[in-house]
Amino acid sequence: xxxxxxxxxxxxxxxxxxxxxxxxxxxxxxxxxxxxxxxxxxxxxxxxxxxxxxxxxxxxxxxxxxxxxxxxxxxxxxxxxxxxxxxxxxxxxxxxxxxxxxxxxxxxxxxxxxxx
Amino acid sequence: xxxxxxxxxxxxxxxxxxxxxxxxxxxxxxxxxxxxxxxxxxxxxxxxxxxxxxxxxxxxxxxxxxxxxxxxxxxxxxxxxxxxxxxxxxxxxxxxxxxxxxxxxxxxxxxxxx
Numbered sequence: 642x643x644x645x646x647x648x649x650x651x652x653x654x655x656x657x658x659x660x661x662x663x664x665x666x667x668x669x670x671x672x673x674x675x676x677x678x679x680x681x682x683x684x685x686x687x688x689x690x691x692x693x694x695x696x697x698x699x700x701x702x703x704x705x706x707x708x709x710x711x712x713x714x715x716x717x718x719x720x721x722x723x724x725x726x727x728x729x730x731x732x733x734x735x736x737x738x739x740x741x742x743x744x745x746x747x748x749x750x751x752x753x754x755x756x757x
Numbered sequence: 758x759x760x761x762x763x764x765x766x767x768x769x770x771x772x773x774x775x776x777x778x779x780x781x782x783x784x785x786x787x788x789x790x791x792x793x794x795x796x797x798x799x800x801x802x803x804x805x806x807x808x809x810x811x812x813x814x815x816x817x818x819x820x821x822x823x824x825x826x827x828x829x830x831x832x833x834x835x836x837x838x839x840x841x842x843x844x845x846x847x848x849x850x851x852x853x854x855x856x857x858x859x860x861x862x863x864x865x866x867x868x869x870x871x
């Protein structure tokens with residue numbers, strides 16, 4: 642079956658512009674995660690959504706970052722007033738929640754964001 | 758919060774030899790430890806995981822061991838092949854119904870020389 646998909650695969654933007662990154666999770670997966678991968682910081686957690694619960698935003702680096710998940714499926718990560726330090730690969734993952742524990746996280750290919 | 762350290766950062770091995778990557782974690786409440794393989798231009802792919810109620814798990818040429826007392830876990834790849842060349846990440850988390858935030862190690866770049 643289809644895996645996690647992300648779009649665009651690459652995004653180049655100018656400093657100060659807003660960007661939107663999209664994630665389509667695996668069908669039926671109720672948990673969705675965003676991570677960021679950069680040279681200096683490695684792979685770091687940003688935010689996750691689980692069903693209808695309030696999202697865990699504890700990893701968002703600033704209030705310029707926000708995310709939403711519509712209809713329990715597709716998610717959009719928005720970065721406002723982009724800065725050069727936002728340049729990174731943004732990865733999305735989804736997992737199937739089973740009973741009282743969450744299952745394996747499956748990652749998408751990522752969106753490479755370059756802020757000039 | 759959780760902190761995961763991974764060593765070595767790079768590892769070069771001859772084809773057919775074994776490779777070992779080690780990770781330590783700080784949060785004694787962590788109970789889930791996955792390993793991911795990332796090839797150039799792709800997202801991380803799970804290769805094996807272990808939960809805190811077991812000490813070792815094997816899947817063909819790959820094995821993971823967990824020492825909860827010492828808070829460290831290791832990945833072992835035997836009979837390495839050129840296609841094993843990639844970046845490997847360990848991670849740790851507390852699994853719960855509300856979510857499973859992974860904290861990753863810094864990664865190990867593995868090069869298998871033919």
